[in-house]
Amino acid sequence: MKDLQFANTISALRKRKGITQDQVAAYVGVSKAAVSKWETGLSYPDILLLPKLATYYNLSIDELLGYKPQMTKEDIQKLYVELSQEFAIKPFDEIYERIQFIIDEYYSCFPLLMQMAVLLLNYQPMAGEKQQDVMNKAIELCHRIEENSEDLRLVRQAGSLEANCQLVMQNPERVLELLGNDVEPYIGNEILVAHAFQLLQKPEKAKETLQVSMFQYVIGLLAIAPNYLMMHSDQPEQFQEIVKRIEDLIDTFDVKNLNFNSSLVFYLITAQGYMMQQNDDKATEMIQKYVEVCKMIKFPITLHGDSFFDLIDEWLARELDLGSNATRDEQTIKTSLITSITNNPIFKPLLERTDVKSMLSNLQHKLGCD
Known part of the structure; x- marks a missing residue:
């Protein structure tokens, strides 16, 4: 499927540009037969040729390969709803396997990882003997977000979600490590924000x-x-x-x-x-x-x-x-x-x-x- 997607992409790009396979081959430095094989899905370009090919079509390498490392908020919402509905009609193991595939595919999309962790926490009671593994997977996703995301709000959410998971797993000491022992005083920033909007x-x-x-x-x-x-x-x-x-x-x-x-x-x-x-x-x-x-x-x-x-x-x-x-x-x-x-x-x-x-x-x- 990936091979065919790439083949269709470069074929469509060449035709849209109005050039021949000979012209592509001459620019990249390969034979016309090689370009023909790329466009029919029989082979891939050498990895060293991808930057030149992407530059020729004014694309990034990710775009050329059809790889999207990030998902939009709307796509994440649709995916979450779809997976939650599948949990009601399909075996847990089947959906869990699909979730793990999605996680691997978008391992740098931290908002998606967050929602997959939420999904696993919500449906872990259905996991049977795999319940511990599912909870550990959710915690693993939280750790990845906390350690790698630059979105401070998302990092805080991941810490809170991990605390929730740890509580389910009866680990109160870890919960306190994550959230602290004391309640912070109320600041009331929203009042200041509202006043600022009024002044504006x-x-x-x-x-x-x-x-x-x-x-x-x-x-x-x-x-x-x-x-x-x-x-x-x-x-x-x-x-x-x-x-x-x-x-x-x-x-x-x-x-x-x-x-x-x-x-x-x-x-x-x-x-x-x-x-x-x-x-x-x-x-x-x-x-x-x-x-x-x-x-x-x-x-x-x-x-x-x-x-x-x-x-x-x-x-x-x-x-x-x-x-x-x-x-x-x-x-x-x-x-x-x-x-x-x-x-x-x-x-x-x-x-x-x-x-x-x-x-x-x-x-x-x-x-x-x-």
Whole structure:
């Protein structure tokens, strides 16, 4: 395939230039027969001739050979979606082999390596006996980015992703090595940036800056809350106060519609906490809220703003590496919405309750997972 691609390329270049094989041969210093073999895919030029041939056609050697060491953000997004969908219908080993081939092909495209590491982390539970190898591969990609990329933002993301992988692999010491032991003081740079845009007579950009910041802080608080909540599972009064405040936040900012996953994680963790307190009724109440949010999900899933956060859609598409796309395929998401309850041992006593059975049955039907 590569030979034919090169043959077609140099043949097309010669014809576009309106010259003969004799003229190419004379310039490069070979026979006409040699040029003919190149154009029919029977042979390649000697490697020492490539610079001269590329110069003749005013191309780089990479362009002449059809090699593209980098992928665009749009191409990376499309590839990620394609691979995530294939995980739902093809054997894991087959997709993993393809991912490794892509990594080898674009080993210097660090944004691509980052998304392949994210993809491997998201789908490693499906790897079976290869789970350890998959996690090590994701960490290897993070190391390559950290050691070679000049994009400081990408380097920070790689460090965070590696910490995530290390946490999954039960290596807390490595997590602290990567992220440190202390929380840095809040600086508030986004406020300064917004003021700067105002001075430049760009009020809409100033509004977007502050709105995006508020959005991220709301979602960030909801990401922290479940872990903080579980640390108080043995203190019912404090536990209930945290639940109340986070539910108020969810309602105030309509998080169920704005970012449903944040709500789902919170309700699921809250239900687990109530089970640890042997409060089955409250746990069932949280599962009911979880199910209600699941039923509100609109597929295909995209990240989006709402009437309050009405300036974040463009930012999401522009700044997030995967744009507004979901990080996993639709079928895997739907299945996980069910198994997050049915496969969790702590909920086993609830699965015999008629009301819980009915809720899960209705959810399976709604999602098409009967």
